[in-house]
Amino acid sequence: MSFLTALINGISLGSVYAIIALGYTMVYGIAKMLNFAHGDVIMVGGYLCFCTVQYLGLPTLAGVILAVVGCTALGIVVEGLAYKPLRQAPSLAVLITAIGVSYFLQNSALLIWGADPKAFPSAVSFPSVKLFDGQLIINSITIVTVLAAVLVMVALTLFTSRTKMGKAMRACSEDKGAAQLMGINVDRTISMVFAIGSGLAAIAGVLLCSAYPTLTPTTGSMPGIKAFTAAVFGGIGSIPGAALGGVLLGIIEIMAKTYISTQLSDAIVFGVLIIVLLIKPAGLLGKLVPEKV
Amino acid sequence: MSMLEVNDLHVYYGSIHAVKGVSFTVDKGEIVTLIGANGAGKSTTLNTIAGILPARRGSVEFQGEGILGVPAHKMVRKGIALCPEGRRVFTQMTVEENLQMGGYTRTDAENADTVEDVYGHFPRLRERAYQVAGTLSGGEQQMLAMGRALMGRPDLIMLDEPSMGLAPILVDEIFSIIKSLNDNGTTVLLVEQNASMALSIADRAYVLETGRIVKEGSGSDLLRDDDVRRAYLGG
Numbered sequence: 001m002s003f004l005t006a007l008i009n010g011i012s013l014g015s016v017y018a019i020i021a022l023g024y025t026m027v028y029g030i031a032k033m034l035n036f037a038h039g040d041v042i043m044v045g046g047y048l049c050f051c052t053v054q055y056l057g058l059p060t061l062a063g064v065i066l067a068v069v070g071c072t073a074l075g076i077v078v079e080g081l082a083y084k085p086l087r088q089a090p091s092l093a094v095l096i097t098a099i100g101v102s103y104f105l106q107n108s109a110l111l112i113w114g115a116d117p118k119a120f121p122s123a124v125s126f127p128s129v130k131l132f133d134g135q136l137i138i139n140s141i142t143i144v145t146v147l148a149a150v151l152v153m154v155a156l157t158l159f160t161s162r163t164k165m166g167k168a169m170r171a172c173s174e175d176k177g178a179a180q181l182m183g184i185n186v187d188r189t190i191s192m193v194f195a196i197g198s199g200l201a202a203i204a205g206v207l208l209c210s211a212y213p214t215l216t217p218t219t220g221s222m223p224g225i226k227a228f229t230a231a232v233f234g235g236i237g238s239i240p241g242a243a244l245g246g247v248l249l250g251i252i253e254i255m256a257k258t259y260i261s262t263q264l265s266d267a268i269v270f271g272v273l274i275i276v277l278l279i280k281p282a283g284l285l286g287k288l289v290p291e292k293v
Numbered sequence: 294m295s296m297l298e299v300n301d302l303h304v305y306y307g308s309i310h311a312v313k314g315v316s317f318t319v320d321k322g323e324i325v326t327l328i329g330a331n332g333a334g335k336s337t338t339l340n341t342i343a344g345i346l347p348a349r350r351g352s353v354e355f356q357g358e359g360i361l362g363v364p365a366h367k368m369v370r371k372g373i374a375l376c377p378e379g380r381r382v383f384t385q386m387t388v389e390e391n392l393q394m395g396g397y398t399r400t401d402a403e404n405a406d407t408v409e410d411v412y413g414h415f416p417r418l419r420e421r422a423y424q425v426a427g428t429l430s431g432g433e434q435q436m437l438a439m440g441r442a443l444m445g446r447p448d449l450i451m452l453d454e455p456s457m458g459l460a461p462i463l464v465d466e467i468f469s470i471i472k473s474l475n476d477n478g479t480t481v482l483l484v485e486q487n488a489s490m491a492l493s494i495a496d497r498a499y500v501l502e503t504g505r506i507v508k509e510g511s512g513s514d515l516l517r518d519d520d521v522r523r524a525y526l527g528g
């Protein structure tokens with residue numbers, strides 16, 4: 001039974017990674033930048049939800065909505081102020097800026113909410129599911145998390161494959177110059193992707209804080225790095241890759257914690273990543289594009 | 294009044310003066326070609342008209358309206374399409390999706406009509422509608438790039454080296470399609486290295502050398518011109 005429990009916990013944690021990694025990978029796909037501040041948007045989402053519930057006394061759902069709206073706006077503002085002016089700049093400058101934004105968000109949170117961990121109220125209140133005479137308990141938050149990840153994945157797949165906006169996003173990801181010749185406003189499309197990614201980060205923040213209910217200004221850092229790893233693992237730029245990478249990473253992490261060592265689990269996770277990249281440099285689902293001249 | 298009037302256009306790449314005071318016109322219904330050697334400034338001129346590159350000096354008027362400084366993504370709505378050098382199709386998208394992107398500024402209903410016209414000109418694209426563009430042959434990619442540009446229903450289509458890298462038989466096919474597009478009312482500004490082909494279908498032509506126009510005339514006159522023959526037609 002403990003294996004099954006570990007597997008379920010792994011899938012649950014992996015689902016959160018997947019949601020974060022989807023944002024990472026979409027932003028990378030279109031802006032060709034690693035948005036290191038992505039993890040900190042998770043933290044902002046957590047605090048926004050926390051404040052809505054704790055100080056305004058509104059139901060959790062209102063907190064989730066506020067977190068999503070707030071982080072979406074934050075994503076657009078950060079992109080417009082910090083990254084857009086650097087569109088032509090070398091990628092190292094953009095990377096350093098992203099690290100700067102990350103610290104800016106963490107320090108702002110420190111200033112506003114302080115360093116003390118906040119006890120996060122659970123976002124879901126229905127009871128857990130008991131199977132096999134109570135030997136296997138599945139938390140309600142686990143169920144909600146997995147469902148949310150599946151829903152996000154399906155929605156994004158439909159968005160990018162069916163809608164005009166989604167296709168425009170793919171066009172920009174591949175060739176911005178050609179995309180603007182089509183009449184696509186590339187700047188607005190990039191901004192939209194940041195908005196989507198940040199909205200997803202907010203959802204991930206609420207789910208993460210519900211499962212691990214302490215909230216500090218650095219809450220988003222480690223999950224952010226893990227999700228980035230998951231995106232690379234699955235093949236950066238690939239949407240199914242991010243989802244697969246996230247889930248696998250979560251499973252590996254929990255399995256390593258359960259069966260090997262809690263202290264070593266992160267080292268094992270990154271060890272697996274290195275091995276995968278040695279065998280498949282483009283990641284699990286990353287593809288080398290066929291090109292004809 | 295001409296459809297397109299380019300006047301004393303100067304374009305720089307940093308300190309490199311690539312286009313040095315180019316002036317020319319394109320009238321409605323014409324095929325006009327710019328010919329010239331590698332590096333003469335042909336692509337630079339087209340890209341500047343399309344809003345991709347900024348001009349240092351000069352003016353570009355399209356249907357009576359100054360368009361220098363208008364961002365590239367607004368040009369389709371103004372009626373100008375550029376089919377860029379090297380085709381630049383979206384290799385990871387299907388033929389149909391590429392065409393849909395070409396019609397990005399138009400409604401689905403309008404696109405449904407236009408796509409039939411495009412398939413009419415390029416029947417091979419219809420057969421490959423669901424194929425990923427990256428797996429098309431070079432000639433098919435060129436057809437797709439042209440079809441995609443036509444999806445915006447441009448008044449003026451600018452073609453940058455449509456025959457580049459194609460087998461002679463495909464070159465003939467592409468040029469006859471350009472002619473038929475023009476017969477259907479689209480004005481064409483054509484940039485070519487294949488000067489003899491370009492001159493033979495062009496109403497008028499300009500010869501560009503290191504950023505300056507050095508000669509102009511009707512297509513047939515330039516085909517007979519000794520300098521042009523020596524420099525661009527191999528004797």
Ligand SMILES: Nc1ncnc2c1ncn2[C@@H]1O[C@H](COP(=O)(O)OP(=O)(O)OP(=O)(O)O)[C@@H](O)[C@H]1O
Binds near residue numbers: 306311333337
């Ligand atoms: N991105 C760039 N940066 C610097 N110089 C450039 C750039 N693009 C073009 N040039 C220079 O500007 C000049 C004109 O180039 P352009 O591409 O317009 O020539 P072209 O006539 O289209 O040539 P080709 O027939 O080879 O396509 C050339 O001297 C070229 O080296």
Ligand SMILES: [Mg+2]
Binds near residue numbers: 335336337378454
């Ligand atoms: Mg050129």
